[in-house]
Amino acid sequence: MAHPTQLGFQDAASPVMEELLHFHDHALMIVLLISTLVLYIITAMVSTKLTNKYILDSQEIEIVWTILPAVILVLIALPSLRILYLMDEINDPHLTIKAMGHQWYWSYEYTDYENLGFDSYMVPTQDLAPGQFRLLETDHRMVVPMESPVRVLVSAEDVLHSWAVPSLGVKMDAVPGRLNQAAFIASRPGVFYGQCSEICGANHSFMPIVVEAVPLEHFENWSSLMLEDA
Amino acid sequence: MADVIDDKIKNYRTAPFDARFPNTNQTRNCFQNYLDFHRCNKVLSGKGQDSSPCEWYQRVYKSLCPMSWVEKWDGQIEDGSFPGKI
Numbered sequence: 001m002a003h004p005t006q007l008g009f010q011d012a013a014s015p016v017m018e019e020l021l022h023f024h025d026h027a028l029m030i031v032l033l034i035s036t037l038v039l040y041i042i043t044a045m046v047s048t049k050l051t052n053k054y055i056l057d058s059q060e061i062e063i064v065w066t067i068l069p070a071v072i073l074v075l076i077a078l079p080s081l082r083i084l085y086l087m088d089e090i091n092d093p094h095l096t097i098k099a100m101g102h103q104w105y106w107s108y109e110y111t112d113y114e115n116l117g118f119d120s121y122m123v124p125t126q127d128l129a130p131g132q133f134r135l136l137e138t139d140h141r142m143v144v145p146m147e148s149p150v151r152v153l154v155s156a157e158d159v160l161h162s163w164a165v166p167s168l169g170v171k172m173d174a175v176p177g178r179l180n181q182a183a184f185i186a187s188r189p190g191v192f193y194g195q196c197s198e199i200c201g202a203n204h205s206f207m208p209i210v211v212e213a214v215p216l217e218h219f220e221n222w223s224s225l226m227l228e229d230a
Numbered sequence: 231m232a233d234v235i236d237d238k239i240k241n242y243r244t245a246p247f248d249a250r251f252p253n254t255n256q257t258r259n260c261f262q263n264y265l266d267f268h269r270c271n272k273v274l275s276g277k278g279q280d281s282s283p284c285e286w287y288q289r290v291y292k293s294l295c296p297m298s299w300v301e302k303w304d305g306q307i308e309d310g311s312f313p314g315k316i
Binding site: 090091092093094095096098100109111112115117151153155157172177178179180181182 | 242243244245246247252254255256257259260289292293294295296297298
C-alpha cells in the first residue's frame, strides 16, 4: 500500500507490475540523463566568455543530434512494446470474479461454481481497529488464490467507477451496461489496496478495494465459509 | 461427441478464452452465451432430446454475467419482454 512521503511505485505483487516498474526505471533514467545533459549545456552556454560569429556548416553535429535521439526513442519503444504485447497475451484464467461498482461500495461475485456474492464497504474511521489503514480497509475483502491467473470482469450498477489496485498493476473502468475484462496473477500472498479511480459522487474517495491473495486451500476454506454465511 | 462435452463440463474451472471475443469488452461474450443457452434448450427440448449439452453455455454465462443482469433477463423472458431472439 502507499505510505507517507512515497516517491516511487508500490512494491509489485504481479509479474506485469514488476515489468512496468523496471520499464519506468529505465525510461526515467534516460529522461534524467537527457535533462542533466541539457541543463549542463545551458549553464555552459550561459557562463562562457567565448564567442563564435562564424558558424556555417555543421553537418557532423546535426547528424549526431538527429541519429542519437532516434536511437534513444527506439531504446524506449522496444521494452514498452514488449510489455504492451505481454499484457495482451491470451491467458487462461483459473477463476473469474465480477467486481460491480455501486454508489459507494464494490460488490464481488464468484459464480464459477456456486452463486457467491457480497458487498465490500469501507470501514469508517471511527470503527478502525489499531493498526488498520484509514480510508483503505473494507469489511469484506476480495480473496483470490495466489499464483493463479484471475480474470476480473468490471462493471457498474449506477455511474462510472474504476477498479484499481496499483500493486497488481490493474486499473479498469467500470461502465454501466459494459463488462470490462482485466487479468492478473498475484505472485505472492498478501493484502493489496486500491481506491476507486473515477469520480462517482460524494463518497468517491470512500469506496476502496482490498484484494487478499492466499494459498489455494485457504481460498477454498474462505469461499465455503462465505457461502455458509450468505 | 456428447461425452466430449460432458468431460468439458465436468472439468470446468471457469469460462475459457473465446477467440470470438478477444478484447477487453466482454459484454457480448456474456450475452451470447446466455442467448445460446436458451436457444440450445429451446431446440433440444423442442425435439424431445436431452438438453444436458446446453449446460456448457449455462456454466459460461453464469461465470461471466453479473447476477443482476441474469436476474433481469430471466424476468424479461418470463414476462415475454426479453429483447434478444431465442
